[in-house]
Amino acid sequence: MNRLDSNQFTDYPIHRFNLQSIMETSELLKKVRHIEIKTRGLSNQIFAGEYHSAFKGKGMTFSEVREYNYGDAIRDIDWNVTARLNHPFVKVFEEERELTVMLLIDVSGSKNFGTRSQYKLDLMTEIAAVLSFSAIKNNDKIGVIMFSDKVEKFIPPQKGRKHILRIIQELLNFEPQSRQTNVAAALEYLTSAIKKRCIAFVISDFIDERSNDALTIANRKHDLVALRIYDQRETEMPSIGLVQMTDAETGATQWVDTSSRAVREAYSHWWMSLSLNVESAFKRSGVDFATIATGDDYVKPLIGLFKHRSV
Numbered sequence: 001m002n003r004l005d006s007n008q009f010t011d012y013p014i015h016r017f018n019l020q021s022i023m024e025t026s027e028l029l030k031k032v033r034h035i036e037i038k039t040r041g042l043s044n045q046i047f048a049g050e051y052h053s054a055f056k057g058k059g060m061t062f063s064e065v066r067e068y069n070y071g072d073a074i075r076d077i078d079w080n081v082t083a084r085l086n087h088p089f090v091k092v093f094e095e096e097r098e099l100t101v102m103l104l105i106d107v108s109g110s111k112n113f114g115t116r117s118q119y120k121l122d123l124m125t126e127i128a129a130v131l132s133f134s135a136i137k138n139n140d141k142i143g144v145i146m147f148s149d150k151v152e153k154f155i156p157p158q159k160g161r162k163h164i165l166r167i168i169q170e171l172l173n174f175e176p177q178s179r180q181t182n183v184a185a186a187l188e189y190l191t192s193a194i195k196k197r198c199i200a201f202v203i204s205d206f207i208d209e210r211s212n213d214a215l216t217i218a219n220r221k222h223d224l225v226a227l228r229i230y231d232q233r234e235t236e237m238p239s240i241g242l243v244q245m246t247d248a249e250t251g252a253t254q255w256v257d258t259s260s261r262a263v264r265e266a267y268s269h270w271w272m273s274l275s276l277n278v279e280s281a282f283k284r285s286g287v288d289f290a291t292i293a294t295g296d297d298y299v300k301p302l303i304g305l306f307k308h309r310s311v
């Protein structure tokens with residue numbers, strides 16, 4: 001067996017690290033490409049028209065003046081031009097088509113849960129990609145706020161495919177500093193960071209219930225839409241005996257006797273109460289929302305949401 005000199009020994013772990021990094025980057029790019037192909041296709045074929053109808057520009061910008069016609073509103077008369085030309089002219093406004101769309105995405109510890117073919121994070125990433133491709137097709141800008149119990153990362157609004165691919169890559173590869181959740185903190189950051197009215201999608205499991213007042217305040221300034229993501233296994237506890245469970249956000253560990261009917265019923269009651277409280281908060285705040293489960297088809301609930309907004 002040949003002896004390794006010091007240079008050979010030093011180089012080996014570096015080469016191994018570089019090879020591992022290349023493999024990880026390659027796998028990440030494959031995932032990004034796969035998500036792009038799937039979600040861009042959905043956006044082009046299904047969502048583009050629905051998105052355009054559901055998220056029209058709310059503001060009106062001045063376009064030009066023209067001569068007054070019978071039936072025009074008196075309030076639209078441009079009195080300066082009318083006086084100068086000695087003939088009534090009215091201001092013509094057009095709808096602002098270029099919007100800013102913000103995605104507020106929950107990257108707390110509970111994102112890494114899923115029992116039906118994908119984690120919550122995978123579903124959130126796909127939905128974020130669909131919304132992003134739909135937005136740029138509509139000539140809108142897309143920005144992202146990733147949050148846990150604080151704002152972890154802010155990606156300013158921009159247009160373009162490269163920008164969206166960066167967003168997808170960040171979501172797949174991002175490691176938050178904290179694992180807990182505070183939706184209100186993200187909403188407060190939105191209202192202070194984005195001055196102009198925007199469309200804001202909050203994509204979270206909303207297990208945190210402290211967001212009630214923040215939802216109302218943010219929805220007054222912006223057009224807020226909530227997408228609640230959950231896994232079917234979260235809705236009820238299976239009877240599988242004594243199980244050690246760990247809270248993904250706090251790290252607390254506890255033994256739970258899942259064979260106990262009382263324990264399972266208490267858990268079901270907690271989930272139902274949480275769901276009712278979250279949906280009540282959305283309704284009180286005037287926030288449109290959809291609830292989507294991992295492993296399920298997210299096209300139908302999103303289309304349903306868009307159609308509801310188009311009415």
